[in-house]
Amino acid sequence: MKYFFYLLTFLTSQAIFARPDIENIDYQLFEMQGKQGIKDNQGNVLIPAQYEELGWSEGDFEVVNNVLGFRLNNTWGLISLQNEIIAQPAYTQLYPGNRGLLIAAVKGKVSQRDFLGVVSTEGKVVLPFKYASVKLADLRAIVASKPGRYYMYGVVDLGDKVIIPLEYKDITVLGGLRYAVKNFDGKTAIFNDKGKQIIDFSLDSISSFRNNLAIIYDNHLRGLIDAQGQVIAPLGSKDFKISDGEAKQLSFNEWKVLDNKNNAIGSYNFDRLKIYDTSRMQVHANGKSWLINKAGDALTPQNYTDLGTEEGGHFAFKNGGLWGMMKSGGDLLISARFDSVFLFEDMIYAREKVGGIYKWSLYDGFGVKKSNHYYDNIRERTHYFFPVSRQGYWGFIDRAGEEVIHCVYDDVSPFEEGMAVVKFHGETGIIDKFGSWVVLPQKANVEIVNSQYYLTRKGKMTTLKSFEEGTVYFTENKVEVKENYLLEHLSEGGLWKIDFEGRIFNSLGEDRYQEVRPPSEGFYAAKIDGKYGFIDSQNRLRIANRYDEVGPFQEGLAAFKLLGRWGFLDKRERIIIQPSYNSSSTFKNGLAIVSNDKGKGLINLTGEPVCSFEYDDIHRQDNDRFLVTKAGKSGLISNTGKLLINAKYDELRDLNNGFAIVKKFGKYGLVNIHGVDVIPVMYDQLIYDSFNDQYLAMKKSEWENVQLP
Numbered sequence: 001m002k003y004f005f006y007l008l009t010f011l012t013s014q015a016i017f018a019r020p021d022i023e024n025i026d027y028q029l030f031e032m033q034g035k036q037g038i039k040d041n042q043g044n045v046l047i048p049a050q051y052e053e054l055g056w057s058e059g060d061f062e063v064v065n066n067v068l069g070f071r072l073n074n075t076w077g078l079i080s081l082q083n084e085i086i087a088q089p090a091y092t093q094l095y096p097g098n099r100g101l102l103i104a105a106v107k108g109k110v111s112q113r114d115f116l117g118v119v120s121t122e123g124k125v126v127l128p129f130k131y132a133s134v135k136l137a138d139l140r141a142i143v144a145s146k147p148g149r150y151y152m153y154g155v156v157d158l159g160d161k162v163i164i165p166l167e168y169k170d171i172t173v174l175g176g177l178r179y180a181v182k183n184f185d186g187k188t189a190i191f192n193d194k195g196k197q198i199i200d201f202s203l204d205s206i207s208s209f210r211n212n213l214a215i216i217y218d219n220h221l222r223g224l225i226d227a228q229g230q231v232i233a234p235l236g237s238k239d240f241k242i243s244d245g246e247a248k249q250l251s252f253n254e255w256k257v258l259d260n261k262n263n264a265i266g267s268y269n270f271d272r273l274k275i276y277d278t279s280r281m282q283v284h285a286n287g288k289s290w291l292i293n294k295a296g297d298a299l300t301p302q303n304y305t306d307l308g309t310e311e312g313g314h315f316a317f318k319n320g321g322l323w324g325m326m327k328s329g330g331d332l333l334i335s336a337r338f339d340s341v342f343l344f345e346d347m348i349y350a351r352e353k354v355g356g357i358y359k360w361s362l363y364d365g366f367g368v369k370k371s372n373h374y375y376d377n378i379r380e381r382t383h384y385f386f387p388v389s390r391q392g393y394w395g396f397i398d399r400a401g402e403e404v405i406h407c408v409y410d411d412v413s414p415f416e417e418g419m420a421v422v423k424f425h426g427e428t429g430i431i432d433k434f435g436s437w438v439v440l441p442q443k444a445n446v447e448i449v450n451s452q453y454y455l456t457r458k459g460k461m462t463t464l465k466s467f468e469e470g471t472v473y474f475t476e477n478k479v480e481v482k483e484n485y486l487l488e489h490l491s492e493g494g495l496w497k498i499d500f501e502g503r504i505f506n507s508l509g510e511d512r513y514q515e516v517r518p519p520s521e522g523f524y525a526a527k528i529d530g531k532y533g534f535i536d537s538q539n540r541l542r543i544a545n546r547y548d549e550v551g552p553f554q555e556g557l558a559a560f561k562l563l564g565r566w567g568f569l570d571k572r573e574r575i576i577i578q579p580s581y582n583s584s585s586t587f588k589n590g591l592a593i594v595s596n597d598k599g600k601g602l603i604n605l606t607g608e609p610v611c612s613f614e615y616d617d618i619h620r621q622d623n624d625r626f627l628v629t630k631a632g633k634s635g636l637i638s639n640t641g642k643l644l645i646n647a648k649y650d651e652l653r654d655l656n657n658g659f660a661i662v663k664k665f666g667k668y669g670l671v672n673i674h675g676v677d678v679i680p681v682m683y684d685q686l687i688y689d690s691f692n693d694q695y696l697a698m699k700k701s702e703w704e705n706v707q708l709p
Contacts, residue, residue: 027063027081029054038081047083054079058095064102065121069094076104078123087123097136101126101158116143118158127160137173140193155179155195163195175209178229190229198229210242213708219302220286224249224706233706238271238286240706247706252285253684258695260659260670262679265694268296278691282307300330311343312365325350325367333367344380347399362386362401370401382414385433394422405435417451430454438467449481453500464502473502520552523571534558534571543573554586557605566594568607577607585620591639593618593626602626602641611641623656636660636673645675657693661686670695 028039030049037049047054053071055061062068067086070079077089092114093105100121105114106129117129118141127134132151133144139158144151145166154166164171170182177193187201199216207215212227216235223235224247233240233249241248252269259265272284280291280299289307291299300307300315308316313328317336324336325348333348334341339358340351347370348363359374371378371388379387385396388407395407396415410423419430419438427441430448439446444458453472456463463474464486478489485505488496494513496504515527516535523534523542533545534553551559557568557576567579568587581594591602591610601613617629624639628647635647636654645652651663658673662681669681679686685698 029061046081047079056095057093062096064096065100067121078102078121086121087119097134099136099138101136103134103136105129126158127156138177142171142173142179155191163193164191174206174214175227178209178227180206190225192229199225211244213242213247215240215242220288222286226709230709232708238701241703247708248703249706250703251701253698253701256697258679258697260678260693260695273687273696275687275689275691275696276310300326304336308342312346314343314348314365316341316343325363334363347381349378362397364399370399371397372401372403379414382416383418383433385415387412387414396420405431416448419448421446421448447481449500455479455481464500472500473498517552520554520558521556521571523553523558525550525552532560542571543569551584551586554588555590555605557587559584559586559592568592576605577603588620589624589639593620610639611637615647621654621656623654625654627652627654644673645671655688661688668697
């Protein structure tokens with residue numbers, strides 16, 4: 001006790017002069033014959049130039065309590081500015097700590113490792129030389145031993161009494177005589193300077209103290225404590241701001257669950273959320289994402305930073321910038337160590353860095369690795385084979401990861417009809433599922449048509465060939481492969497259908513046809529001499545080529561353009577609606593969208609207006625209602641032209657359930673199909689849960705003052 005009293009008296013007196021902020025104004029280092037010495041600012045030599053180095057083994061040059069270190073024969077000692085040796089050179093390390101104390105190290109006799117301790121500027125040992133690490137913190141020292149691979153940290157006083165046992169992964173000073181202590185599970189607790197645990201090991205981390213306050217972190221949650229370790233605000237907030245004399249708290253956004261009568265059903269507090277299915281939602285909070293049920297209970301781990309879309313009962317998840325795979329219930333399949341991971345059918349594709357290069361592997365749905373090699377690329381499976389490339393060459397592996405066709409090809413296509421087109425030494429051929437040649441490599445592009453035929457294309461020449469009998473048909477015209485025939489584009493503008501035996505069985509055009517479009521209600525729009533008309537499947541001209549443009553037939557009518565105006569005609573070329581419109585859509589359910597000089601409107605099959613022509617745009621919806629836009633605002637009309645919702649909203653989304661989500665002045669709400677407010681337009685976001693016929697209405701949280709004690 002008497003020793004401790006003397007030590008405390010010594011430290012108090014030394015603290016008055018502790019570590020002055022000297023920028024070498026009063027003292028100058030000088031060298032002579034490779035040795036260092038010190039002069040004062042008048043040039044008087046204080047310490048002769050006879051030392052290898054003056055200063056400290058770490059940090060900048062400074063004088064502490066009128067002393068500094070000197071190096072001689074690669075070891076350090078202490079010397080005063082009066083050139084008096086205070087401690088003989090015996091230390092492998094020597095540098096300032098705080099309160100006039102110095103951290104020093106000596107070499108172990110057996111291990112030859114450095115063992116650190118603390119000495120005073122008078123050369124007296126304050127902490128014995130037995131630690132692997134020492135950091136002074138006021139009247140305490142954070143020390144560490146290294147009994148094996150890992151450092152074990154603890155806290156001792158300056159009498160070497162253990163305050164916090166040396167058994168933790170890390171310890172940092174928080175301020176206010178508090179310590180953040182991290183265990184080997186990665187969780188942090190708070191201890192006071194007496195070694196008492198104030199908060200248990202439940203935290204991820206703790207901020208530094210500011211104005212005697214610190215923020216505590218547990219996954220996505222934040223709380224606030226004071227310097228005594230008392231909880232000022234429990235874990236549960238999004239964030240805190242600490243400034244002079246005050247603290248502010250930010251809660252998570254509040255999401256209210258509402259029915260279509262604006263009755264509150266429940267609420268959640270997260271940054272964002274997304275409806276997943278009938279009973280699950282994906283939520284986001286402070287950079288973390290997980291699934292919850294309707295009661296708010298977590299269904300997957302809450303420490304992941306992102307989740308992918310569920311596929312086949314599996315979720316890709318992101319953690320620490322890398323991706324892994326888990327089951328929908330949260331059970332881990334593949335740990336997060338991949339740059340990319342996705343599920344295709346029942347197999348998992350995963351990419352990671354191997355030797356600094358990204359490589360792909362294949363896993364089954366249980367997380368078991370199947371591929372025997374790392375591949376540069378793995379394509380989607382066809383016919384139980386996966387195209388893979390290794391060292392610049394392609395081959396195939398099966399579900400078991402066996403390389404059934406070795407990687408020897410320049411490129412490969414997916415298997416079709418039990419065969420695959422491959423490139424080999426710059427030529428193209430076809431192999432079967434055993435890797436045997438069906439069509440030998442040749443200097444032409446090869447294309448599989450079906451199990452009996454294939455095409456070769458070389459220059460302008462296209463040749464249809466049978467696997468059994470050889471050449472069937474050839475031409476220099478452009479050829480398209482259809483399901484049951486070839487479509488040949490004649491150089492003069494016509495089209496021929498050719499069966500797989502090489503016979504021309506239908507001609508869709510004559511030489512004069514410049515264009516023939518796909519059929520609509522049995523008619524083909526055809527361009528002849530720069531004008532459009534219609535032909536039938538027998539190549540008969542049914543509607544004369546007299547129009548500038550035409551649309552397809554729909555509900556018996558086709559739009560046509562003549563002299564810059566649009567109208568409609570029937571299949572007998574009777575003009576049903578005169579060409580008087582600037583634009584036109586096709587008819588659907590008896591209505592077409594047209595425009596004149598006043599704006600857009602609707603007409604029926606007889607050409608009668610269904611609504612006024614006052615809109616800038618009209619968009620047809622699947623429910624036979626029309627979204628209309630006027631002066632940048634959106635509204636809704638019925639298929640009879642009746643105005644349902646005035647065009648006064650910045651956004652409008654018809655939910656097809658008798659209600660619409662609307663946005664005005666940056667806020668969202670709900671109106672019924674007659675435009676009557678149901679949920680007030682006051683929320684920052686509004687989501688419709690179609691699975692449960694409910695609404696999630698969000699209000700952004702705002703900063704609020706924390707009541708400080």
